[in-house]
Each structure stands twice: as structure tokens, then as C-alpha cells.
Amino acid sequence: MKRLLLTPGPVAVPSEIMVEMARPLIHHRTKEFEAVFAQAREGLKQIFQTENEVFILAASGTGAMEGAVVNTLSAGDKVITVNGGKFGERWGKIARAYGLEVDEIEVTWGEAVSPAVIKEKLESDPSIRAVLMQASETSTGVKHPTDQVAAITSKRDDVLLIVDGITAVGVFPLPFDELGIDVLVGGSQKAFMLPPGLSFATMSEKAWEFNKTSDLPKFYLNFADYQKSALKNTTPWTPAVTLIIGLGKVIGGFMEEGMENIYRKRELMSLATREALRAINIDLFTPDAPSPALTVGVAPEEIGAGKIISELQAKFGMTVAGGQDHAKGKIFRVSHIGDVDRNDMVAFISALESTLGSLGHDFTSGVGVAKVSEMLGTA
Numbered sequence: 083m084k085r086l087l088l089t090p091g092p093v094a095v096p097s098e099i100m101v102e103m104a105r106p107l108i109h110h111r112t113k114e115f116e117a118v119f120a121q122a123r124e125g126l127k128q129i130f131q132t133e134n135e136v137f138i139l140a141a142s143g144t145g146a147m148e149g150a151v152v153n154t155l156s157a158g159d160k161v162i163t164v165n166g167g168k169f170g171e172r173w174g175k176i177a178r179a180y181g182l183e184v185d186e187i188e189v190t191w192g193e194a195v196s197p198a199v200i201k202e203k204l205e206s207d208p209s210i211r212a213v214l215m216q217a218s219e220t221s222t223g224v225k226h227p228t229d230q231v232a233a234i235t236s237k238r239d240d241v242l243l244i245v246d247g248i249t250a251v252g253v254f255p256l257p258f259d260e261l262g263i264d265v266l267v268g269g270s271q272k273a274f275m276l277p278p279g280l281s282f283a284t285m286s287e288k289a290w291e292f293n294k295t296s297d298l299p300k301f302y303l304n305f306a307d308y309q310k311s312a313l314k315n316t317t318p319w320t321p322a323v324t325l326i327i328g329l330g331k332v333i334g335g336f337m338e339e340g341m342e343n344i345y346r347k348r349e350l351m352s353l354a355t356r357e358a359l360r361a362i363n364i365d366l367f368t369p370d371a372p373s374p375a376l377t378v379g380v381a382p383e384e385i386g387a388g389k390i391i392s393e394l395q396a397k398f399g400m401t402v403a404g405g406q407d408h409a410k411g412k413i414f415r416v417s418h419i420g421d422v423d424r425n426d427m428v429a430f431i432s433a434l435e436s437t438l439g440s441l442g443h444d445f446t447s448g449v450g451v452a453k454v455s456e457m458l459g460t461a
């Protein structure tokens with residue numbers, strides 16, 4: 083059976099990218115590798131929509147999140163974290179691990195944070211030094227209003243906005259310089275359609291000001307070292323050569339297709355998937371603020387998500403993700419990032435209909451497939 087990886091990370095990697103990474107290994111201190119690195123650097127700046135350097139780390143996304151904290155903040159600093167899911171919770175864990183004082187805003191899973199709550203906290207407590215949030219919370223499928231939060235924090239010289247954009251950068255526009263974000267993080271196995279192992283981070287001038295006095299311990303993740311090395315088209319430590327070669331190829335493809343077209347494609351795919359789920363009487367977990375990176379469906383209570391996920395795997399070779407913590411067994415998550423296209427989404431909805439039908443869910447067979455096919459066109 084042909085397998086289809088539909089989890090929102092790791093995502094399916096296009097075979098031409100895998101082939102590119104299968105070539106004989108080259109050394110990293112060579113002109114050949116430096117040229118690849120230079121292309122990746124330039125491309126990342128365009129995708130992050132910044133004039134700043136974008137650092138390439140040999141670490142999963144959490145490494146860049148940790149780097150964002152240790153390169154800007156100082157022991158005892160007070161920060162706001164937005165906890166509306168597993169990744170928002172992670173910001174709190176990282177911050178506490180470094181002895182920061184965390185004021186956590188708990189957000190109901192499936193809902194977006196209210197910028198007014200952040201504004202009020204910042205106004206009532208001038209000692210807060212940073213706001214840490216997700217642009218897209220992958221565990222729930224929520225898109226948080228990063229632009230509105232940036233409008234608040236960018237007016238303050240003494241407050242940073244640190245954003246995890248791991249399922250946002252490359253999925254929807256998040257113009258770093260224009261919005262006034264201070265640290266933005268991305269990851270290879272999500273929007274960048276690569277295997278796990280790389281993460282990215284960029285810092286604003288304001289963040290570099292914080293860096294001057296930041297006293298948290300840092301060595302492997304010291305962004306000042308990455309900044310110096312980037313100018314020489316390398317990294318301070320041995321770069322993940324193979325993955326960066328893949329990255330160069332992915333970026334080449336992105337530039338050819340155009341970011342606007344990629345954003346539009348993801349948006350349309352997510353919209354069509356949501357409409358198809360509604361058509362087959364599946365509620366959306368995130369009706370009000372859906373991230374275009376994934377769609378999250380609520381499993382009918384009498385069936386449960388576990389059965390849906392295991393049947394999709396067993397009968398159709400399709401891997402989708404379930405929920406975590408209290409959402410476990412309740413939701414399923416399907417990716418719109420990575421190597422997924424219209425045909426994959428039509429096949430997924432068709433398999434989902436078949437699965438739901440055999441499990442006794444009440445809906446009109448075929449309406450979901452008709453909806454997703456119609457909305458995604460025949461191209």
C-alpha cells in the first residue's frame with residue numbers, strides 16, 4: 083500500500099528533495115557548500131521577511147525556542163507565555179528551566195489568545211520583559227493573532243515579542259520586520275518539507291539590545307556566534323550539511339513557485355478541508371481561528387478519534403495525528419504542509435468518509451469528497 087504521511091510534522095518530504103540529499107556527502111568547509119549555504123541564507127531572509135540574518139541550527143524546533151530565550155533574557159526576568167496547547171506550554175517549561183518568572187495566560191484549547199489580555203497585563207506590570215507565543219499552535223490548530231500582539235509590543239522598547247512560527251513561517255505571511263516581531267523561530271520538519279533536524283531563528287535590533295545584557299547560560303545556541311559565522315556562509319559548529327543541501331533545494335522550489343502562491347494554496351487547502359468536514363457532520367475543533375497549516379476535526383463522541391486514526395492507517399495507509407493530553411481520543415489533526423496536494427486531500431476525505439461510514443457515523447456519503455474536489459478545482 084502506498085503510504086501517505088498527513089501529520090502536521092513531520093510532514094511528507096518531496097521525493098526530489100530526498101534524492102538531492104542522497105548524493106555523496108560533501109565537506110562543509112568548501113566553496114561548494116558555502117554556495118549552498120549562501121542561497122539558503124538569502125532564501126530564509128525572504129521567507130522570514132526580514133533584513134536580519136536567519137540562523138540555521140542543527141537542532142529540532144525546541145532548540146531554536148530555547149535559543150530565543152537564552153539569547154535575549156536574563157535570570158529572574160518576568161515573561162508572559164500564551165498557553166493554549168502543548169507548544170505554548172513548552173514556552174513556559176523552557177522559561178522556568180532558566181529561572182524566569184512566568185505569568186502564563188491559559189487559553190482554552192481551540193481558541194486564540196485575546197490581545198487585550200496581553201495589553202492589560204503589560205500595562206499593569208511594567209516589569210514584564212517579553213511575550214512568548216505561537217503564531218500557529220500545532221497541537222490545537224489555532225492561529226493566534228501575532229500581528230495584533232506585535233502592534234502592542236512593538237511600541238515598547240523594553241518588551242520583546244518572541245514567536246514560535248514553526249507551523250507558520252512559510253505557511254502564511256508573518257512579515258518579521260514589518261510587524262516588529264523580535265525573535266521568530268521556524269523548523270525543518272514542518273513548513274520547510276524536510277526531515278527533522280534543523281531549526282531557524284532571527285532576531286530584531288531590539289532583541290540584539292537585550293542580548294547585550296542577557297546573562298542566561300549559552301554556548302551551542304549562542305546566536306552571536308551564528309551571526310559571525312553566517313557572514314562567512316557557515317555555522318559555528320559542523321552544520322547539518324545534508325539537511326542544508328535539502329533546504330537549498332526546498333527554497334529554490336519556494337522561490338520558483340512564489341511565496342504568495344504557496345500561502346494561497348495552503349489557505350485554500352485548509353478552507354476546503356474544513357468545508358468538507360462540516361459537510362460530513364464533523365465539528366471543527368477550531369472554528370473561529372484556524373491555522374492554515376492543519377485542520378483539526380472533533381471525532382463523534384460515540385466513535386472516538388482513536389478508531390478513526392487507526393482505520394485510516396490500517397485500511398488506507400494514511401497517518402494523521404491525534405490529540406494530546408485532554409484532547410487525546412477526541413480530535414484528529416491533518417496536515418496541509420509538506421508534500422500534500424489537492425489529490426491527497428481528496429483521497430483523505432474519501433478515506434475518512436469510508437472510515438466514518440463503517441463506524442456508523444450519520445452523514446450523506448460523498449458530500450465531503452464533492453465539496454473538497456469542487457473547492458480545490460480540477461487543476
Ligand SMILES: *Cc1c(COP(=O)(O)O)cnc(C)c1O
Pocket residue numbers: 091142143144145169216218219220221246247248249269272
Ligand atoms: C513541531 C513544533 C515545535 C518543535 O518541536 P520539535 O519536536 O522540537 O521540532 C514547536 N512549536 C510548534 C508550534 C511545533 O509545531
